[in-house]
Amino acid sequence: MNWLRRHPRLRNTLIALALIVLLDRLFPPPIPDIAEDGATIVLARDGTPLRAFANAQGVWRYPVTIEQVSPRYLEALLGYEDRWFWHHPGVNPFAFARAVAQAAWHGRIVSGGSTLTMQVARLIEPIPHSGFGKLRQMIRAVQLEIRLSKREILTLYLNLAPFGGSIEGVQAASFGYLGKPSAQLSHSEAALLAVLPQSPSRNRPDRHPERARVARDKVLARLAEFGDWPAKVIDEARDENVVARRLRAPMLAALFAERMRREHPQQRVIASTIDAQAQRALEERIGGWISRLPDKTSAAAIVIDNVEREVLAYVGSATFADEARLGHVDMVAARRSPGSTLKPFLYALALDEGLIHSESLLVDAPQDFAGYRPANFGDDFNGPVSVAEALRLSLNVPAVDVLERVTPNAFAARLRHVGVKLDLPLGAKPNLTMALGGTATSLDELVGAYAAFGNGGLAGPVRFQRATARDDRRVVSTGAAWIVRRMLEDHGRPGDPAGLIDTGRRTRIAWKTGTSYGFRDAWAIGVTPHYTVGVWVGRPDGTPIPGQYGAATALPLLLAVTDRLPRVHGAASFDTQPKSVSKAEICWPLGEAFDAAAPTLCHRKREAWILDGRIPPTLPARGSAASESLREVVQVNARGQRILPACSESASTATTIAHWPLLAEPWLSQRARSAASAPDFAPECRDAPHQIARRLHIDGLIHGAVLRRPPGVSEAPAARLRALGAEGDVHWLLNGRLIAVSPAAEPIEHRFVDSGTQRILALDSHGAYDAVEVRVLDPSSR
Secondary structure, X not given: OHHHHHOHHHHHHHHHHHHHHHHHHHOOOOOOOHHHHOOEXXXXXXXXXXXXXXXXXXXXXXXXXXXXXXXXXXXXXXXXXXXXXXXXXXXXXXXXXXXXXXXXXXXXXXXXXXXXXXXXXXXXXXXXXXXXXXXXXHHHHHHHHHHOXXXXXXXXXXXXXXXXXXXXXXXXXXXXXHOOOHHHOOHHHHHHHHHHHHOOOOOOOOOOHHHHHHHHHHHHHHHHHOOOOOHHHHHHHHHOOOOOOOOOOOEOOXXXXXXXXXXXXXXXXXXXXXXXXXXXXXXXXXXXXXXXXXXXXXEEEEEEEOOOOEEEEEEOOOOXXXXXXXXXXXXXXXXXOOOOOOHHHHHHHHHHOOOOOOOOEEEEOOOOEOOEOOOOOOOEOOEEEEHHHHHHOOOHHHHHHHHHHHOHHHHHHHHHHOOOOOEOOXXXXXXXXXXXXXXXXXXXXXXXXXXXXXXXXXXXXOEOXXXXXXOOEEOOOHHHHHHHHHHHHOOOOOOOOOOOOOOOOOOOOEEEEEEOOOOOEXXXXXXXXXXXXXXXXEOOOOOOOOOOOHHHHHHHHHHHHHHOOOOOXXXXXXXXXXXXXXXXXXXXXXXXXXXXOOHHHOOEEEEEEEEOOEOOOOOOOOOOOHHHOOEEEEEEOOOOOEEOOOOOOOOOEEEEEEOOOHHHHHHOOHHHXXXXXXXXXXXXXXXXXXXXXXXXXXXXXXXXXXXXXXXXXXXXXXXXXEEEOOOOEEEEEEOOEEEEEEEOOOOEEEEOOOOEEEEEEEEEOOOOEEEEEEEEOOOOOO
């Protein structure tokens, strides 16, 4: 230690340094954590601010790095505020001396002597504007220089500098005043934001544009003086007007942004896939549409591209601030009954399993599925229908019939595989009600799955951020997806006349609607060559809206939205028929390929889309016995009469009869029924024992009867009807519409309110039936 005594200056220097380090440790500068204390902003794909969220102190600050800020701003800031920033130790003695001399000469402050580091020192803690305060500020600046790198100090300034109101940091100022990220600043805008922190309230460009212009021009003059920017750039920047937006938080895709902040609480700047232009168009469309709907009704919609499944537009409610419509509830994410919107996936799975083709014969008639008795939307039935017709008309009984064969467990598992989580009541297992909406899912999950029909059978969760990896999962084969989309697209648009020639001016769309039980939810999902769009309409609180259903409420909005989407060229894959798909002539009732050698088996010829060359026959009746097969081989004699070995020794030949499904027969004409019946027995076999089909008889009305309201009676004519010979429950239909279900032994009473020809059909649980027609006269006729 003797050498220290011999060098007193070094000793004093070391003591001073030790004291400085001690004081620095005892009184450290309060360096803030920008990432933890910042606000949150959600951006569109092009950087447009969608919605901003202030931090806990109500300050709008969006964390930004040096690399995320335009070099123009950094040049303007350092050239005007602290030209020697990269070289001084926190305090610039020359600048400080110059500022003191100028103030003494002019009697006022002409230029500041504070470095950026000193300004940061004042930003991170309150320091009084006094001589002692200035000394404290300089000490803090030195502490910052010791603890932090120059880049870290500059980053603090970029995030903490005041810009007026509750805005802090250049990123928040750029978004707030200019509507763009700081990386996109022009030279003029960079100069404006560089000077604004000097007098943020006095020079606010949204309130005082002329003052802001004068301040900006001071920066430009300084930069011109030192040659930081070329003269031409300076002149162009001076010519640019100071135009700033009204300082308010952006509010585009409000509920989407809220969802993003909730799902990514640690992110301060959330870059999304939203297309700002498409978002504005969708919000305007829904905002104008909602006025047509009943009170307290809301609407939601989402648009994604088919291949990437990136969300381009997202409207969670019709009017975000409308309390009456519960505008704060995000109905894109809400779990609701999907109605019939799952049916396309059901038929696609059945195609893949080889159960059906597009024209397979299904029967839309009252059926009992182990106690579950589905009915159609209007309680009417259509009898024999094709798969394509059942899908386009959204018939319930055929869908439940197919689901029973696919099995509910397999159906639910396949949808769950692509991100559609089907919520069931507590303790319930997948069941047949799922085909008709007896479950719950969300609009975004549905749309992510529907994208498969425009993307070769590949689906998956929708993507809200490009940073999220695309998770492609196969829900159905390419061929099945193509066939189902064609079936939906061939439906056309409501109101279009038959045979309309599409000139290509309108967007092609394959669509499906759905309505939940009790008119609580109206859905419409559409697939175009490039986009999949989902629309929901209803009341967020779940109260019914009678008369509002998918086709009447949601579908018109869906078509209006899709017609305004940008047209994109190059959808060849959308139109290209997969190699696994082909066309074939098939025949009803057997559902098999047309055979020119057996024309009597083809009662109705249809052209079907088939998958992998397979032509599956008509599905057998559920629980049917062998005697109920649609194909029956009988022996006939030379006169064409039916014989049996037990009653006739005549020479015979085998003849094949194609029968219609028993449940379909009530909807067939007499001619069609006769064509599908076996020949009459030969006289010698008429008394031989053989199986005779059981038939019902309607008692209470005579076929062809005329009903008229008696004079002086205000009530419509009535009849008491019984189904003699019925087994199980009897379904009573009037002109194809279900009017009652009764036990076999019990009668029903029906009043014939409508005039004209009325057809009454009784159909029991085993397919036996009878029908009568009566004519009801108009009360005004005599």
